[in-house]
Amino acid sequence: MPNTSPQHIVRSYDDDLKRLLEMISRMGGLAERQVADSAQALMRRDTELAADVVQRDAALDEMEREVEAFCVRLLALRQPMAQDLRLIIACMKISQDLERIGDYARNGAKRAIVVSQQPSLGSFNGFARMAEMVQENLKDAIDALVEGDAAKADAVWAADAPIDGIYNGIFREMLTFMMEDPRNITSATHLLFIAKNMERIGDHATNIAERVHFAVLGKMLTEERPKADVSASAVVRPPGE
Amino acid sequence: MPNTSPQHIVRSYDDDLKRLLEMISRMGGLAERQVADSAQALMRRDTELAADVVQRDAALDEMEREVEAFCVRLLALRQPMAQDLRLIIACMKISQDLERIGDYARNGAKRAIVVSQQPSLGSFNGFARMAEMVQENLKDAIDALVEGDAAKADAVWAADAPIDGIYNGIFREMLTFMMEDPRNITSATHLLFIAKNMERIGDHATNIAERVHFAVLGKMLTEERPKADVSASAVVRPPGE
Numbered sequence: 001m002p003n004t005s006p007q008h009i010v011r012s013y014d015d016d017l018k019r020l021l022e023m024i025s026r027m028g029g030l031a032e033r034q035v036a037d038s039a040q041a042l043m044r045r046d047t048e049l050a051a052d053v054v055q056r057d058a059a060l061d062e063m064e065r066e067v068e069a070f071c072v073r074l075l076a077l078r079q080p081m082a083q084d085l086r087l088i089i090a091c092m093k094i095s096q097d098l099e100r101i102g103d104y105a106r107n108g109a110k111r112a113i114v115v116s117q118q119p120s121l122g123s124f125n126g127f128a129r130m131a132e133m134v135q136e137n138l139k140d141a142i143d144a145l146v147e148g149d150a151a152k153a154d155a156v157w158a159a160d161a162p163i164d165g166i167y168n169g170i171f172r173e174m175l176t177f178m179m180e181d182p183r184n185i186t187s188a189t190h191l192l193f194i195a196k197n198m199e200r201i202g203d204h205a206t207n208i209a210e211r212v213h214f215a216v217l218g219k220m221l222t223e224e225r226p227k228a229d230v231s232a233s234a235v236v237r238p239p240g241e
Numbered sequence: 242m243p244n245t246s247p248q249h250i251v252r253s254y255d256d257d258l259k260r261l262l263e264m265i266s267r268m269g270g271l272a273e274r275q276v277a278d279s280a281q282a283l284m285r286r287d288t289e290l291a292a293d294v295v296q297r298d299a300a301l302d303e304m305e306r307e308v309e310a311f312c313v314r315l316l317a318l319r320q321p322m323a324q325d326l327r328l329i330i331a332c333m334k335i336s337q338d339l340e341r342i343g344d345y346a347r348n349g350a351k352r353a354i355v356v357s358q359q360p361s362l363g364s365f366n367g368f369a370r371m372a373e374m375v376q377e378n379l380k381d382a383i384d385a386l387v388e389g390d391a392a393k394a395d396a397v398w399a400a401d402a403p404i405d406g407i408y409n410g411i412f413r414e415m416l417t418f419m420m421e422d423p424r425n426i427t428s429a430t431h432l433l434f435i436a437k438n439m440e441r442i443g444d445h446a447t448n449i450a451e452r453v454h455f456a457v458l459g460k461m462l463t464e465e466r467p468k469a470d471v472s473a474s475a476v477v478r479p480p481g482e
Contacts, residue, residue: 072327072330075330082317179426186475189416
């Protein structure tokens, strides 16, 4: 006979919030995996893994919709106030960031397929480091949310600048490859976009950290974030010019 | 003596929703202007206008925070249900899209400054058309929200494919410029990113349209959107190869 005692029928409000955090945690886990696999596909020239990443992206879109639907129900039925309300809104916005991170990982995976069919260009060391740092920031930002740990969120926020630094190095390296030999141009262009995608994933991890800070403390991280991506202003000259 | 009759003190719930739509409308207007000015700065080699765009971006960040704070108050004080709740949530998510659109416009403006200091590369016709179409979609998406017009939102959703088509053409054109002469590489790379930024602004306009559709009708636009950006898989060969 099914257990129909009231405590099993009526889920508590705390359980609802816990479930919401679990949903975001699961979504964050998938986003991290997409970022990791997209980078692995590039580095191992693994076109099957890249195709898997492209395929799996739809799951993140679906999860964003599930988070929204769950939050709408929570808002309508529980009418939360103050900190809980901030938390629910942060979760909805974070799911939007995670969905976008998935888009960047998918785009990177598509490009990894093209790059794998072109001649090699240098090492992937910079890409590997960027991917690791971005994944770590993303994981820490989601952990900060689940643990309600504003200090951890602030650490993510401060850790974005080195990622921008690596990106700037890759930008210059790729332009140099292009200038050395026009046959490098297709590959170097896709690699540039892959690096830019990772840099933007890092920005979204930072956005998530800002939202966690606000959800936990009720105050914005107002200070201007240390931003070190100067590549939008970069000029690289052909060798010998 | 100030007018203190109750109808002037207690703003009605409808007034609140109207004010929220006005906030989004104003934010959308600024985002459109940023996109337009970023494109104009490129086309006219106007570095002052580009610097204005970079400067003005902080206002969009601030507006996103204002929208969120207003929505939080609305949710806490009015405890809206069903369609109103969907509308408020859509507005919060749309403000996040508009903030991101601003980031792309700012990044494009920074790159326009670099491009203006480099030798000319072909015409800006493709960029001009892309910018116009993206602005129009953005404007229509916001109008659809304010007017509660799902059909208008659906039209925006369907109008993204031609933008992707122009982007694909620019991608190939820029790679060809790079292959013809290494001195074109810096400029062509920044132009590639500018075009990609516009394409992504177009994607965000489509996201906004999807959110409007859902807010108005309570149903997702589930059909897969016609997506015509194939540049992530593009291979361009050097001339004569």
